[in-house]
Amino acid sequence: MVHNRSQFLLLAVAIATFVGHSQGANILGLFPSLSPSHLIIQMSAAKALAEKGHNVTVVTSLKPVVTHKNINVIQVPMTKEEAQQMSDTVGAMAKDDNSNIAVSLLRMSGQMDFMFKKNAETLKDDRVRDLYLNKDNKFDVVLSGYFMNDFQLGFARKVNAPVIVLATMPPMQMLNPLIGNPLEISYVGVNSAEKGKGVPFMQRLTTYATSLGFGLFAYINTKLNKNLYKEVFGDDPNMPEYSEMLKNTSLIFFASHAASEGPIRPNVPAAIEIGGIQIKDTPDPLPQNMADFLGNATDGAILLSLGSNVKGSHLKPDTVVKMFNVLSKLKQRVIWKWEDLEKTPGKSDNILYSKWLPQDDILAHPKVKLFINHAGKGGITEAQYHGKPMLSLPVFADQPQNAEGMIKKGFGRTLSLLTLEEQPFREAILDVLSNPQYTQKVASFSSLYRDRPMTARESVVYWTEYVIRHHGAAHLQSPLVHMNWIAANNIDIYFLFAVILVISILLFKTVVKFILRKFFSKSKKPKKEKKH
Ligand SMILES: *[C@@H]1O[C@H](CO)[C@@H](O)[C@H](O)[C@H]1NC(C)=O
Ligand SMILES: *[C@@H]1O[C@H](CO)[C@@H](O)[C@H](O)[C@H]1NC(C)=O
Numbered sequence: 246m247v248h249n250r251s252q253f254l255l256l257a258v259a260i261a262t263f264v265g266h267s268q269g270a271n272i273l274g275l276f277p278s279l280s281p282s283h284l285i286i287q288m289s290a291a292k293a294l295a296e297k298g299h300n301v302t303v304v305t306s307l308k309p310v311v312t313h314k315n316i317n318v319i320q321v322p323m324t325k326e327e328a329q330q331m332s333d334t335v336g337a338m339a340k341d342d343n344s345n346i347a348v349s350l351l352r353m354s355g356q357m358d359f360m361f362k363k364n365a366e367t368l369k370d371d372r373v374r375d376l377y378l379n380k381d382n383k384f385d386v387v388l389s390g391y392f393m394n395d396f397q398l399g400f401a402r403k404v405n406a407p408v409i410v411l412a413t414m415p416p417m418q419m420l421n422p423l424i425g426n427p428l429e430i431s432y433v434g435v436n437s438a439e440k441g442k443g444v445p446f447m448q449r450l451t452t453y454a455t456s457l458g459f460g461l462f463a464y465i466n467t468k469l470n471k472n473l474y475k476e477v478f479g480d481d482p483n484m485p486e487y488s489e490m491l492k493n494t495s496l497i498f499f500a501s502h503a504a505s506e507g508p509i510r511p512n513v514p515a516a517i518e519i520g521g522i523q524i525k526d527t528p529d530p531l532p533q534n535m536a537d538f539l540g541n542a543t544d545g546a547i548l549l550s551l552g553s554n555v556k557g558s559h560l561k562p563d564t565v566v567k568m569f570n571v572l573s574k575l576k577q578r579v580i581w582k583w584e585d586l587e588k589t590p591g592k593s594d595n596i597l598y599s600k601w602l603p604q605d606d607i608l609a610h611p612k613v614k615l616f617i618n619h620a621g622k623g624g625i626t627e628a629q630y631h632g633k634p635m636l637s638l639p640v641f642a643d644q645p646q647n648a649e650g651m652i653k654k655g656f657g658r659t660l661s662l663l664t665l666e667e668q669p670f671r672e673a674i675l676d677v678l679s680n681p682q683y684t685q686k687v688a689s690f691s692s693l694y695r696d697r698p699m700t701a702r703e704s705v706v707y708w709t710e711y712v713i714r715h716h717g718a719a720h721l722q723s724p725l726v727h728m729n730w731i732a733a734n735n736i737d738i739y740f741l742f743a744v745i746l747v748i749s750i751l752l753f754k755t756v757v758k759f760i761l762r763k764f765f766s767k768s769k770k771p772k773k774e775k776k777h
């Protein structure tokens with residue numbers, strides 16, 4: 246196609262300007278969420294961009310664990326009192342019955358007030374306001390971490406940059422409207438369909454009711470966001486109306502992967518799935534002692550990690566003894582995450598204690614045959630990615646629910662850590678190790694989960710640079726963003742049809758009556774005369 250050198254040069258220059266434009270861009274991440282697991286996902290996206298050579302500035306409230314030298318962190322930490330209030334809130338949430346998500350959201354709305362206030366305060370911090378007040382700062386795109394905080398999107402307008410929403414969940418009712426993603430509640434919602442089947446009436450009814458609950462919650466949430474928008478950006482007369490400002494989102498990154506996790510649903514082009522962004526594509530080499538320990542595990546190995554939240558009060562001394570008695574008698578080798586190396590549960594040749602674990606890298610090791618965990622979302626996701634079956638020992642918060650979900654998919658077993666006994670513990674371990682069904686199910690999930698045209702990191706980089714190259718993605722925007730409920734559902738057209746139908750029926754009736762009367766009055770009169 247390229248005929249001579251000058252044409253080639255021209256092409257090279259054109260490509261360089263086109264592609265080069267997004268090289269070394271200035272990217273702003275607003276991640277003031279008070280949830281550590283949200284921050285891990287958001288920072289993992291920021292890290293993928295930093296590794297690509299972009300200059301990433303992030304605003305957080307918590308101290309991030311995922312970092313990079315190209316990421317400049319502005320942390321607006323919680324005060325001691327706020328941290329206490331936060332842990333009370335989390336405690337209260339853990340006690341709630343979370344079986345119906347919409348109901349628990351409505352119940353939580355009071356407790357969440359605090360999180361929204363803190364979010365607004367973070368954006369009003371002097372160092373954060375400086376990002377738009379100091380005209381030396383220029384941002385090419387803003388990534389806005391989502392936690393029902395739509396008002397935060399106004400910040401992108403302040404720094405005059407397109408905005409991408411970074412969500413830590415799959416497409417859902419409260420996020421979809423930002424990009425005009427369809428709701429499709431007849432088959433997408435709390436009750437997923439069985440494979441190869443539709444959704445029966447009762448399931449659709451409960452999904453619909455839940456959706457109404459969400460609608461109510463969204464209504465309350467919108468009011469709250471409107472107020473926060475006014476509070477944070479109200480002093481600037483150039484800022485658009487809240488409802489107008491919302492119609493400016495270029496893309497949403499969703500932390501999901503429908504092809505493996507479901508639900509199967511239509512998504513608009515502005516919905517980009519980046520599920521698993523927090524997991525490394527290729528594992529780092531293990532520390533030498535662990536590499537040797539696992540490499541020589543001829544009968545396979547088990548990883549045991551109960552997370553950092555489960556310790557002390559939750560793990561009774563006799564529970565630890567019971568666990569040790571079972572594990573030390575197995576022929577498999579065990580890596581056990583244990584904080585206090587001076588006081589281990591006991592010495593055994595097949596157990597390696599470690600204060601710190603590269604969990605993701607260990608799970609990637611082919612010798613690891615079982616992951617005993619506390620059903621934290623992060624750990625389960627990593628095990629699913631690496632195709633390792635699990636035995637979950639949940640304690641509180643979302644853990645029992647996570648374990649439940651894992652069991653439903655057939656990826657392992659669960660036992661309560663609080664009531665753990667030797668016999669069922671041993672029996673469950675041997676069952677997961679010997680029954681190939683668990684491994685097969687999680688392995689086939691894993692192969693679907695990883696089979697993508699682009700990895701999650703590549704997707705984040707590609708689509709962020711895409712938005713930078715095109716100065717936003719207004720061309721991808723669904724018209725649904727600009728339509729109200731009546732237009733979106735063609736209610737006005739149904740109404741028009743109904744009116745036409747009613748008028749036609751009335752007209753028809755009148756005409757028929759008219760004709761009948763004429764006909765009868767002509768043909769009846771003689772008949773009547775005959776009778777008389
Ligand atoms: C990165 O961005 C920040 C925030 O705008 C800016 O202060 C800093 O100078 C930038 N660094 C480089 C190397 O461009
Ligand atoms: C097995 O252990 C020995 C040390 O006991 C070590 O030298 C060797 O590298 C290990 N084998 C593997 C495959 O890691």
Ligand SMILES: *[C@@H]1O[C@H](CO)[C@@H](O)[C@H](O)[C@H]1NC(C)=O
Nearest residue numbers: 492493494495717718719722
């Ligand atoms: C958002 O607003 C800016 C400035 O008005 C505009 O350039 C951009 O195209 C808009 N983006 C979308 C997705 O509408």
